[in-house]
Amino acid sequence: MSSQDGILERVGEIMADTFDLDDFKATRETTANDVEEWDSLSHVRLIVAIERAFKIKFSNAEIERLRNVGGLVDAIASKTGQTA
């Protein structure tokens, strides 16, 4: 399992927690359009939870650039120095 896969799995868990979904599987292609509970408010909660879990901070510009879960995983990987 590459470190990117590990991050994707952890992000999926955090998303399930944030959106309160019991059977949720995140892929790199998942976007806010695919998850009903993923609105602008829960997005803030998601970012906060991700920052806490990975002990990182995103700038607003970085957050605005994110398009899907894959982008989020890459950003986490680069911030935690785990780029594949």
Place this chain on the structure above:
Amino acid sequence: MSDLAWLRAPPPDFRARVNALKKADGGAEAGLELLRLAAYRLDENQLAKLASVAKAISGKAPQFTPVKVALIGDGTLSLVAPAIEGSGVRHGVLIDVVLGGYNSVVQESFDETSAVHAAKPDLVVLATDCRILGLSRAAASREAANDLVDAALTRTRMIVERMGKSARGGVIVQTVPPPADPLFGSFDRVEPTSPFAMTEAFNAKLRQWALSGGIVIADIARLAASIGYERWDDPRHWHASKLPFSPDFTPAYADVIARLVGALRGKARKVLVLDLDNTLWGGVIGDDGLEGIALGQGSATGEVFLAIQNFALDLRQRGIVLAVCSKNEDATARQPFREHPEMALKEAHIAAFQANWTDKAANLRTIAETLNLGLDSLVFVDDNPAEREQVRRELPMVAVPELPDDPAYFPRYLAAAGYFEAVAFSAEDRARAELYQTNAARAELMSSSSDMDSYLRSLDMHCRIGPVSSVNRARVAQLINKSNQYNLTTRRYTEAEVAEMETRPDKLMLQARLEDRFGDNGIISIVIVDTKGREWDIDTWLMSCRVLGRRVENAVLNTIAGYARSHGATALTGSYIPSAKNQMVRDHYEKLSFTLTETSESGAARWRLDLSQYEGPDLPMRIEADLAEVEEV
């Protein structure tokens, strides 16, 4: 303490346990599991999860009081709303937050058809922000600074006044943390036009307002200061989503609001139960002996334990009852209290002393019974993690703070947990801890008296019955919200509602005080009567359990009956509404010669007393009724 360090980290199966609870049928056991889950250090998502299940089983968990709270204010508050609901569980209240619209607090408070008005909330929480209040940028002149502070206050007053129309339980207003970044530097505190000085001036005015009883304060400025202004304020989140403070502190903020709501509903804790060995002194008295334990000036460890004792004494000074629960021989446990010169705590400070080899949960039960208080009034402090676990498992209603290895930090953990949150402080609070000692003395006298009546006469009791007014309103409201056992209807009214009833011609509101040869018990009984028509209905009748069996209820009835008769009433009616805790007053009206007129399946009963037939018994006390003021209002 911004990370709620007095709570344990949640277990890995937290989600599964919450989900399991969702499927449960409710009942007392579900309520206990809810309490166990709330006692973890939950993040904002876990708090939201807990809130959702709490709502699902609400009504089925009798130990919680439901409270509807309108949350209004500046910036994005939707993140904290579910966190406040989840945190409420920790403080004995099932909070249902009605969230105001984004940045429309003024409009919504003026529009009586808005959602926050329509919801008829019990309480309002007003969360303002210095940036929206206009206090975050320096003023052009001192006059302008004054005007800005006044404008911020006027805006706040308008909102409070408008919302007060729907929320009769009152309004909680938060103090405003000053901007984190200095403008002049140290001179900020001196220069009235600085944002720092303006927010401080605004907060000072809120304090004056709260002192006069108009609002209840949530001191968020103090919370932000404890955490550190620079950590509290996060410009990134303000610019991106108008979050008023860093979301890292959502759980800490929510707990502060929830404990205030709990305190307003009488859920604050009342008793501090202390372990002895390695909690009040260093070492084990049974092994180390009087000379071997670490306590007092001269050694760092000794001073640490002295500071813990002094902290307990400070709590006692403000009315928190102290008790001891220790695994020891009784005589050994008492020896330091009697003989160690450095002990700040004396036996006389301890209202219940349980030192034996029985398990701590059983001893905590005994302490609650001795003091005539519920287990949910207790906070248990013990350095031993195994003892803490045993108590948490058996008695989740007892608050058990997690403690660090270093006892130097025990007082900080205990203080930060906010178990003893108060919304008012009276002379009676100050004297309360003393009362529990004199009660023990009365019990001793009773065993030496040959019969009940001569015992009561020997107490030299003096019962004074009078109206409720601003001088005693805070205590009256406190009793209305705290009394569970001797309470016929368990109807809760806030201080604001009590004030309103004082002015109503169709309400008779009485408070009774009892003095005896051991001291003044203060206000111990409250009765509210609807005086419409010829049959007056008793809406509320409650009494403090510390004067149980003293025939105060007869004295109160004699007074009401006499007053009612002289005002043309022909009968008194009253209800008994059963709750989880008021079993002891099921026969209250029967004992007072009322006749049963109605019963319902829920166990509720209606009672009636024909005033033309009523003759009050002779009572072993002097009764002084001062009801002239009641007639005037």
